[in-house]
Amino acid sequence: MAVYKRGYQRYSGPLTGRWTRLLAFPRFAWRRMMDQRLVLIALMLSMLPVVVAMAMIYVGNRQDLWRGLGMGDAAKMLEINASFFLIWMNAQAAFAVILAALAGPGLVAPDLANGGLSLYFSRPQTPRDYAAARLIVLTGLLSLPTWIPAALLLLLQSSMAGWDWVAANWRLAPAILGGLMLWIFFVSLVALASSAWVKWRIIAGALILALFFVTAGAGQVINAVFRERWGLYLNPAVNMSNLWHAFLGLELPRDLEAWPSAVCLAAMTLVFGWALLRKLRAVEVVK
Amino acid sequence: MQSVVEIENLRVRLGRREILDGITCRLGASGTGRAIGLLGPNGAGKSTLIQTLLGFHAPHAGSARILGFDCHRQPREVRARLGYMPENDAFLADMTGVSFVRLMAEVSGVPSEAALEKAHEVLFHVGLGEARYRKVGTYSLGMKQMAKLAQAIVHGPELVILDEPTNGLDPSARARMIELIREMKQDHGMNVLLCSHLLGDVEQVCDEVVILKAGRIVHQTDLEAERHQNRRFVELEVSGDAPEFAESLREIGAEAMNEGGGRWRIVLPLDVELREIWRLAARHQLAIRKLTNRRDSLEEIFLKAVGHLPAAPASAPPREEVANGRL
Numbered sequence: 001m002a003v004y005k006r007g008y009q010r011y012s013g014p015l016t017g018r019w020t021r022l023l024a025f026p027r028f029a030w031r032r033m034m035d036q037r038l039v040l041i042a043l044m045l046s047m048l049p050v051v052v053a054m055a056m057i058y059v060g061n062r063q064d065l066w067r068g069l070g071m072g073d074a075a076k077m078l079e080i081n082a083s084f085f086l087i088w089m090n091a092q093a094a095f096a097v098i099l100a101a102l103a104g105p106g107l108v109a110p111d112l113a114n115g116g117l118s119l120y121f122s123r124p125q126t127p128r129d130y131a132a133a134r135l136i137v138l139t140g141l142l143s144l145p146t147w148i149p150a151a152l153l154l155l156l157q158s159s160m161a162g163w164d165w166v167a168a169n170w171r172l173a174p175a176i177l178g179g180l181m182l183w184i185f186f187v188s189l190v191a192l193a194s195s196a197w198v199k200w201r202i203i204a205g206a207l208i209l210a211l212f213f214v215t216a217g218a219g220q221v222i223n224a225v226f227r228e229r230w231g232l233y234l235n236p237a238v239n240m241s242n243l244w245h246a247f248l249g250l251e252l253p254r255d256l257e258a259w260p261s262a263v264c265l266a267a268m269t270l271v272f273g274w275a276l277l278r279k280l281r282a283v284e285v286v287k
Numbered sequence: 288m289q290s291v292v293e294i295e296n297l298r299v300r301l302g303r304r305e306i307l308d309g310i311t312c313r314l315g316a317s318g319t320g321r322a323i324g325l326l327g328p329n330g331a332g333k334s335t336l337i338q339t340l341l342g343f344h345a346p347h348a349g350s351a352r353i354l355g356f357d358c359h360r361q362p363r364e365v366r367a368r369l370g371y372m373p374e375n376d377a378f379l380a381d382m383t384g385v386s387f388v389r390l391m392a393e394v395s396g397v398p399s400e401a402a403l404e405k406a407h408e409v410l411f412h413v414g415l416g417e418a419r420y421r422k423v424g425t426y427s428l429g430m431k432q433m434a435k436l437a438q439a440i441v442h443g444p445e446l447v448i449l450d451e452p453t454n455g456l457d458p459s460a461r462a463r464m465i466e467l468i469r470e471m472k473q474d475h476g477m478n479v480l481l482c483s484h485l486l487g488d489v490e491q492v493c494d495e496v497v498i499l500k501a502g503r504i505v506h507q508t509d510l511e512a513e514r515h516q517n518r519r520f521v522e523l524e525v526s527g528d529a530p531e532f533a534e535s536l537r538e539i540g541a542e543a544m545n546e547g548g549g550r551w552r553i554v555l556p557l558d559v560e561l562r563e564i565w566r567l568a569a570r571h572q573l574a575i576r577k578l579t580n581r582r583d584s585l586e587e588i589f590l591k592a593v594g595h596l597p598a599a600p601a602s603a604p605p606r607e608e609v610a611n612g613r614l
Contacts, residue, residue: 003404003407003408003411006408007408007411007412008408008409008411008412008440008475009408009443009475010440010443010475010476010477011392011397011401011405011441011442011443012443013397013398013401014398015367015395015396015397016393016396016397016398020396020398021393021394021395021396024390024393024394024399025390025394028382028386028390032381032382106381110379110380110381111379113380114376114377114378114379114380114424115373115375115376115377115378116377116378116379118371118373118375118377119371119373119377119378119391119438120394121341121343122341122366122369122370122371122373122448123366123367123391123394123395124362124363124364124366124367124394124395124396125366125394126362281343282338282341282343283338283343285301285302285344
């Protein structure tokens with residue numbers, strides 16, 4: 001029978017579990033996100049470094065090609081190692097920030113502006129569930145240009161370079177995948193917190209970008225005023241880069257250390273997490 | 288039979304202000320499909336009470352239970368059983384009506400396929416069938432109200448909390464909304480907690496009424512029982528004075544109170560006709576200057592409860608009974 005002829009009947013069937021309910025958010029949000037042209041363009045642009053890296057891995061492992069061209073030594077310049085992946089990770093990290101600035105504000109700000117939170121929280125959902133669901137949305141999107149292609153690049157390199165390379169570079173996989181996951185989690189959290197505090201999408205997007213530039217600038221100012229280096233620890237990008245260096249077994253630049261970076265990133269994560277949860281209320285209470 | 292809402296000495300503070308000050312009541316009966324009206328002047332604590340029932344505020348003392356589940360300690364169990372239509376704008380602007388209602392159904396635990404089916408079904412039910420593929424942000428105020436109602440009932444909750452559902456609706460849309468609420472309780476067995484400033488709406492739909500003032504229940508009544516009492520109230524103004532008039536009124540089964548200056552308030556049984564008053568007045572040589580005959584309306588109950596009208600003789604309850612929320 002057609003729906004319009006049937007009339008309303010109360011639903012009395014089985015109910016889904018907590019995780020199924022939680023995952024309803026990402027399914028709907030991803031669909032809406034993919035309707036945004038700028039997000040799609042940024043996503044496509046972020047695939048360029050992936051294609052370039054794949055080509056370099058392919059060419060770097062085909063020494064017969066170079067020899068055929070009479071450029072036998074050129075292959076050495078294209079050595080696929082930790083430094084190669086670090087450069088690629090830095091490029092993808094920048095795309096992740098841009099994507100977060102484009103897609104993040106559309107996740108929380110409209111719900112706040114239109115009173116949608118009272119609808120979610122009058123259902124079996126808590127602010128933590130909501131935040132987790134929104135993090136899944138954004139980290140899911142940011143996975144596309146980061147750890148997913150990274151895994152493909154590692155697979156490609158492993159299959160082309162053989163077992164010896166895998167044995168010598170086994171720590172690259174957890175370092176790259178873990179490092180990128182940490183970054184997209186942090187960037188997503190920053191984006192959601194900004195979106196929760198600023199209801200206007202464009203301003204929220206600008207704030208996300210500004211947070212990275214402002215902290216970098218503030219760090220430089222502190223360094224210049226106090227003639228120190230610790231100001232760099234205010235910059236989350238520098239901190240993450242330091243952690244990636246440590247994970248990949250590379251020497252840290254500028255005589256910095258990894259553990260203060262880890263502490264600073266953890267502190268920033270707590271602050272942004274607190275800021276996000278503070279705004280996720282079903283009702284605003286004027287005390 | 289289990290009450291739908293059980294509140295025991297509930298106190299809620301927001302900041303330093305005590306918004307709800309020791310509320311105790313039992314409302315509705317599970318599975319019966321009753322509507323409970325929540326009334327009160329501005330700042331009485333109606334919204335805070337609703338939000339506490341939804342688990343948005345923690346009680347400072349006491350407890351609130353819905354269908355046997357503690358609103359503060361078991362919020363998931365409580366919220367799984369209710370639907371909520373907030374007073375203010377609440378929607379997801381860039382979603383179509385059907386996506387919005389479907390998402391709300393899925394978040395409530397309805398499986399995806401069933402949620403889609405129910406979303407279509409409920410949107411037709413509330414009159415948004417033709418507009419279900421339009422974005423909710425483009426809806427008129429009345430359509431948004433209906434969309435809010437649709438999302439509140441799409442998962443078939445046992446209790447539906449409606450906060451000012453007829454706000455901003457034109458007369459025909461308001462009548463439609465009232466009709467839908469009546470259908471919810473009569474045809475679908477849902478319990479409804481209706482918070483409204485429009486006493487007419489409450490009177491048309493509700494079986495019970497709770498009146499709040501300054502964070503306390505000042506009146507609780509079963510409208511159904513009130514209607515069955517079928518009392519008629521007469522306000523009478525006569526010239527002259529006859530102390531025996533009161534005795535004569537009592538003889539015909541009426542209750543009367545002389546307010547002085549020739550003004551009387553009389554509660555007349557239904558089987559006594561008005562002309563009896565004319566007859567008695569003539570017998571005692573009293574000239575009737577004014578006679579007003581009416582039922583005790585919800586408006587009068589409300590105004591008396593919030594202290595804007597003196598209590599009528601028959602409905603004036605003993606002080607301690609008012610404090611307990613009983614007529």
